[in-house]
Amino acid sequence: MSQAYLWVKALHIIFVASWFAGLFYLPRLYVNLATVPAGSHAERERLLMMARKLYRFCSLLMVPALFFGLLLWLYFGIGKGPGQIWLHLKLLLVIGAVGYHHVCRQLLRDFEGLQNRRSHRWFRVFNEVSVLLFAAIVCLVVLKPTLG
Numbered sequence: 001m002s003q004a005y006l007w008v009k010a011l012h013i014i015f016v017a018s019w020f021a022g023l024f025y026l027p028r029l030y031v032n033l034a035t036v037p038a039g040s041h042a043e044r045e046r047l048l049m050m051a052r053k054l055y056r057f058c059s060l061l062m063v064p065a066l067f068f069g070l071l072l073w074l075y076f077g078i079g080k081g082p083g084q085i086w087l088h089l090k091l092l093l094v095i096g097a098v099g100y101h102h103v104c105r106q107l108l109r110d111f112e113g114l115q116n117r118r119s120h121r122w123f124r125v126f127n128e129v130s131v132l133l134f135a136a137i138v139c140l141v142v143l144k145p146t147l148g
């Protein structure tokens with residue numbers, strides 16, 4: 001395998017891990033925001049500022065994470081060819097991860113507009129979705145199940 005392929009895969013893993021670190025922590029901030037008493041404006045503003053910065057940061061990380069993945073697939077040809085079901089399943093879950101990322105933005109907007117009606121318990125369950133997505137994607141790409 002070429003050095004270029006190995007460098008691209010290393011960068012892919014670095015950006016993927018950083019992006020998901022944000023997707024693991026952001027819902028945790030939402031759990032805290034959902035439990036802030038109505039009168040605690042300073043606490044609410046502090047958590048909102050952290051959430052806005054973290055959302056912006058992990059949006060910046062998502063782009064190179066996806067770019068290097070596409071490079072591995074479309075330029076280096078990893079996962080191309082018949083029976084490579086793992087990459088198709090992985091891409092489905094990646095679409096799910098991008099969707100999850102956008103739901104995080106909508107939830108942030110709800111908190112900013114004092115529109116959130118969800119409980120902290122809902123956000124605790126929501127938080128587990130990013131962990132399950134990450135685990136499933138990593139298992140697919142490492143084990144690489146194929147057809148036939």
Ligand code: HEM
Pocket residue numbers: 009012013016065066067068069070071072073078079091094097133134137138141142
């Ligand atoms: C557009 C989206 C993506 C595409 C096209 C893509 C494609 C790929 C490809 C082709 C490889 C190389 C596999 C190999 O060399 O054996 C790879 C490696 C990897 N991908 Fe992605 N990927 C994407 C997004 C993601 C995401 C969101 C995650 C998050 C968990 C992820 C996690 C990984 C990991 C951990 C590896 C290294 C696996 C290994 O070393 O065996 N990828 N990806």
